[in-house]
Amino acid sequence: MTPARVANGVNPLRDPQDKRLPRIAGPCGLVLFGVTGDLARKKLMPAIYDLANRGLLPPGFSLVGFARRDWANQDFGQVVHDAVRQHARTPFSEDVWRNLSEGFRFVPGTFDDPAAFDLLAETVADLDRERGTGGNHAFYLSIPPSFFAQVCEQLERCGLTKAEGDSWRRVIIEKPFGHDLKSAQELNDIVEGVFPPDSVFRIDHYLGKETVQNLLAVRFANQLFEPVWNANYVDHVQITMAEDIGIGGRAGYYDGIGAARDVLQNHLLQLLALTAMEEPVSFEARDLRGEKEKVLSAVRIAGDFDQVAARGQYTGGWQGADEVVGYLEEDGVADGSRTETFAAVKLEVDTRRWAGVPFYLRTGKRLGKRVTEIAVMFKRAPHLPFEHTATEELGQNAIVIRIQPDEGITLRFGSKVPGGQMDIRDVTMDFGYGNAFTEASPEAYERLILDVLLGDPPLFPRHEEVELSWRIVDPLLRHWERTGAPEQYLPGWWGPDSAHAILERDGRSWRLP
Incomplete structure (x- = not known):
């Protein structure tokens, strides 16, 4: 040697x-x-x-x-x-x-x-x-x-x-990789002016999570899923990152940044890209990034901002057995701050695979529970040869990838209720990492730091991905800056009423994780 x-x-x-x-x-x-x-x-x-x-x-x-x-x-x-x-x-x-x-x-x-x-x-x-x-x-x-x-x-x-x-x-x-597209480009010029592009590793710790990587395995290693992973069968996709805590002592960072910049622009759009991308030629960095960039370049906000996007700010109140303060009462938050603690948006991906399939993204603090998941919701069967009363409790088939906590995958489908009647209800099959494998999942930063030391870059977004993400979010952020304060919502709720209205206009509703 x-x-x-x-x-x-x-x-x-x-x-x-x-x-x-x-x-x-x-x-x-x-x-x-x-x-x-x-x-x-x-x-x-x-x-x-x-x-x-x-x-x-x-x-x-x-x-x-x-x-x-x-x-x-x-x-x-x-x-x-x-x-x-x-x-x-x-x-x-x-x-x-x-x-x-x-x-x-x-x-x-x-x-x-x-x-x-x-x-x-x-x-x-x-x-x-x-x-x-x-x-x-x-x-x-x-x-x-x-x-x-x-x-x-x-x-x-x-x-x-x-x-x-x-x-x-x-x-x-x-992260944050900039405050908007312009600052992201300036930041990139600074860093890549000193280090070669292949030597710059942008950390998105969500991409280091085992379940996020398992999404690629589920899609591309199983003939069971990939044939139905398209607009012919999928009704819509929901991607949620919810926290049941407030900002804590992070006002110095969070105030002026908000939920859209903190989570939606990076974590959620990366999850969307992995969910919607085509099969890469290999899992080498160049091929994987290339497919994600194609998806992000095809993403657009699906309509009038006031109809397909919502922002909120939590108020004080009771969350479970605890009385909590509102965002504006948190230490270090500026008086009258218009920083949103909740953001939701309806997106569409203009590709043949996903034409007409809405992707609903939401993130927020002081919500009903801590959960991050990707829910692929399927269309209803075109014909049900049962009495209407037999299927009134039957929902949509779904594949739910749980990223945190309790990492795993849930498959929801209809099954007959035991008994003499033909009653069909939703049941679930659940795969949990903790139950299926004896190996403990490494923490995301373990994987990412090791990848840096090895020079293995597939899980790190390049500046092209960052800039494409800002191109999607920037117009919405500018619109919000011109409009009033965020809509308020109570702690423990799932965001403001305007967030629920986004799906209700489409005859849909948010999942309750």
């Missing part, structure tokens, strides 16, 4: 052709900006430990924290330790922790401090010598997008964006 192959991340103990073996990252390190934030503490640091605990990180893996704190390396190590103890998915192992923590380093500084980035460059070079990271480093910008330009400029200035020989440098950025 040549040094070049090792430096390039090729694991000499693994046959790269054997897809059944777990993928293990080669020599590398990760530089984490924003180590003091909730995302780093609750998700990123625990995910790194869980990868190490599963044996998927190299022995010399290194983690560098960068923040405006007067910490030594051991202080940073304690921060990671506390985060892992509290939030890791896998059991704590002293041996794993000891080996992992030997690669921890901390660089104090601010984003406008050239000396701090010079020290960061020296630290990265030291890790290459001491830990054998081989010049392979990923930079995770878990920071507000307003700082991206400054950090990228500093990384370029001190030579950290340029890889030598077979080594690599990659950058990871979190």
Whole structure:
């Protein structure tokens, strides 16, 4: 095994052709900006430990924290330790922790401090010598997008964006990918002006969830489903991401962003693309992204905005046994804020497969329960050779992909009720990941961080997908900016009345998950 192959991340103990073996990252390190934030503490640091605990990180893996704190390396190590103890998915192992923590380093500084980035460059070079990271480093910008330009400029200035020989440098950025189309394009110019496009990984953690990936398996591995996955049989599709909590302490981020920018523009449109896309030639990044981009380029808002879209804002009241405050009473929310906490829209996909099939998307906070699902609702049978009374409780056939919680798939169909009468009612067949497999599903960030270190990009949207999504949502956001405040809805309800009216106009109704 040549040094070049090792430096390039090729694991000499693994046959790269054997897809059944777990993928293990080669020599590398990760530089984490924003180590003091909730995302780093609750998700990123625990995910790194869980990868190490599963044996998927190299022995010399290194983690560098960068923040405006007067910490030594051991202080940073304690921060990671506390985060892992509290939030890791896998059991704590002293041996794993000891080996992992030997690669921890901390660089104090601010984003406008050239000396701090010079020290960061020296630290990265030291890790290459001491830990054998081989010049392979990923930079995770878990920071507000307003700082991206400054950090990228500093990384370029001190030579950290340029890889030598077979080594690599990659950058990871979190949503939001801009505030609108124009800002998304500007953000893309900044990041891709420093890192090559293939080295930019945009994190959408929903795409790392097992059930989202299983959607592709359900569609393309089963002859049972794909023949009816089209306008000939499908009546409509509902995609829901609901939360039963408010914004908590996130007013600084959420106020001025809102549900449409926070969820609909990225998570829900990505789920729509995976649901509606054609079969890719392969599951390589280029082919998968190409099919998603075709779908997004064919998506349009299906009519007059006031008739096919709704926005809402939760008020105070009772949610279950708890009395909760309204959005405008949350700490940090501006007086009279018009930020929506609920958004719904009817879309259509102008392709032969989906012509005339509406896709209803909704997301919101303080709704009836926490759930994310894709519900494919089928047309009723063209002829029912039964008495009307036998089928009055019969609904539509449906395939429901549950993304969270209780990941799985439910199939709803009609069946005879036991007894002497011919009564037909809906029944369900349920597949749950927790019941069907002994393996625990990895947390989404585990999968995505490992994919970055492996240079495996299929689950990461390119800037073309991001811009296509903004082209869909931007006109609606501009319309809402010109109209009044969002319609109010009570906590525990499923959004404002205007959201239900979208489907009622079509003779349909939202599913109750």
